[in-house]
Amino acid sequence: MTVPAAPTESVHGNHSHAARWPGRDRHPVRVRIAPSPTGDPHVGTAYIALFNYVFAKKHGGKFILRIEDTDQTRSTLASEDAILRALRWVGLQWDEGPDCGGPFGPYRQSERTALYQQHAQLLVEKGAAYPCFCTAERLEASRRARMAEGKPPGYDRLCRYLSKQELADKLASGDKYVIRLAMPLQGETRFFDGLRGDIVIENATIDDQVLLKSDGFPTYHLANVVDDHLMQISHVIRAEEWIISTPKHVQLYAAFGWEPPDFLHMPLLRNPDRSKISKRKNPVSLDYYRDAGFFPEALLNFLSLMGFAFGGDREKFTLTEMIEAFDFTKVSAGEPVFDLQKLTWLNGLYLRELTPEALLMRLRQWRLSDEYLLQLIPLLKERIERMDQLIPAASFFLTGDLDYSGVVAQLIPKGRDKTQTGTALAELTDFLEEQVRHGWTHEALEKACRDFCEKTGWKTKELFMPIRLAVTGRAASPPLFETMVAIGKDLTRRRLRLAAQALHAYVPPSPEASPSPTPKASKAS
C-alpha cells in the first residue's frame, strides 16, 4: 500500500535537497510547462516556465510546451494563442509544442483523449480505478452531510464498493459516469521534493480523485501523468499548489507500473498581502506588463529573483548568465511577494543601458508604432486643431498606470459616495472580465457597461463619467469604449481597479480640518 519513495539518502553533508538535482545521469533532461488555456497569459506561467527553461538549458535538455485544454467548458483557442504569443514575447522558446511539433505529439491534450481513455480503462482493469455514477446533486448532498459531521468533505466512495452485478447493471443502463482513482485506504505516500526533501502524506487523507470526466475528457491528474510518462518528462517543476495532489500522481505512476519523474515545487508568487498572486490585487497578465512598458528581459530577470540568488550579490543578469550560474541549491522555498516597484527599478536599469537608437526601436515595437498611432489619430483629430496638441491629448494612451490623486473627488458622482463608486468600479472590472472575454471590442464594452448599470441600478449618466476618469484620468476624452479598446484590456482593467482603490482610500477634506489659515493661526506659531 505504501509506495516507496525514490532513494532519499545521500543528502548528507549538504543542507540543500536540490543537491540531488538533476541526479539522473542516465536520462536526458526533459521538462515541460503545461498552461491551461482558460484565460489571460499569467505571470505565474512565465515564472514556472522560466525555471523549467533554465533547468533544461543548464543540463542540455529539452523544454516542452503542452497545452492542458482538458476543460472543455473553459478552454479557448483564443486563450491558447494569447499564451503562446505572450511566452514568445517573454523570450522562452520551447523545443516541442503544439505550434512547432516534436517527436511526442500531439502537444494539445484535447487531441489525445483516446489515449487517456485507454489508460483509464487499463487502471479499471487493474483495480486501481473504478467507475462512479454519483450525480453532482448526490455529491453535493454527501459533501454537506460530511461537513456537518465534521468529516473531510471528500467523496464518500459509494461506487467503489458496488458489487459486480450492480456495476454491470449501471453500466448497462447507459448512465453517465466518471472514472475515479481508488486511493489506498491505509499507509502513506512519500515523495521527494527537490526544494523541501521528503514529503509524506497519509493516504487516508486523500480523496478518490476523478480521473476521467463524464464527457470523456481526463482531469489534470490523469492527463499530466499519462503525458509526462509518454513524453518522457524527467523532472516536473511546477507550482507549490500541486504538492497536495502529488501523492495521487505518485499512486498513478505506481498503478501503471511506471517510474515517476522527480518533483520540485516552486513557491507561489504572492500579492502584497501574501496571498497567492491574483488579478484583483496585482497585475497578473503578461500583456499588462508588455503594455505598461516593461521589457521581457527585465521581467524574466525580476522573476528569477523571486527565489533564485545568483550569488555575489548580483541581481541583474541575462538569461544566459542565469543558465550558467543556475542550480536549484540556489533557489529558496520561501514565499516571495511580487514587488512592482522593484521590477520597475530593474526595468529602468535595462532601459538606460540601451542606446538611443535601440530604445527608439523598442518604443516603436511598443506603442509608437505606426499601427498604434494610426488607431489613435481618428479618435483624436476631431478634438485638436494644431498638430502640437496631439501628444498632450494622447498622453493616457501612452501611459501605464494613472495617478488619481488629483481627480478622486471628481470620480464621485452627485448623490453617491466614495464607497458606492469605488465598489461599482471594482465590480465593473470583474463584470468586464466575464462579459468581454471573447473580444475586447467597443460594441461588447458598451453592451457590458450598459448591462452593468441596469443590473446595479446605476444610471449610465452617472457611472460613465467615473469610468472615463478612471480609464483616461480626465473628464474629457474621445468616445469611452473606443478609448478602452485602444488602451487595451489589461491596462483598462488595471486602471479601473486602481481608481476603485483610490476611491476607497480617499479621505474627503473635512471643513474644520481645512488648512485655510484663520486670522489667529498666523505663521508664527
Next chain:
RNA sequence: GGCCCCAUAGUCUAGCGGUUAGGACGUCGGCCUCUCACGCCGAAAACGCGGGUUCAAGUCCCGCUGGGGUCACCA
C-alpha cells in the same frame, strides 16, 4: 476545520555552528548639478516566540505562533 508547505528589515534575498548579520528595492539625508532624473556617499530598518543539542545557534532538533496552499467531473 483536516492535511501539507513556508518563516532573516515594509519587500526580494545572502548566510549552510563562532559574522560589527552582507547586498538590493523602497524610505530618509547628503554630494553632483541650471532643474529633475541618473550616478555616488551615508542613515534608519531584520534573525517571530519558547524549549532543547552544543564551549558556542540566524544556522541543528522539538513545540508554539504567524502566514500560505489544498480539500471540484478547474488546472
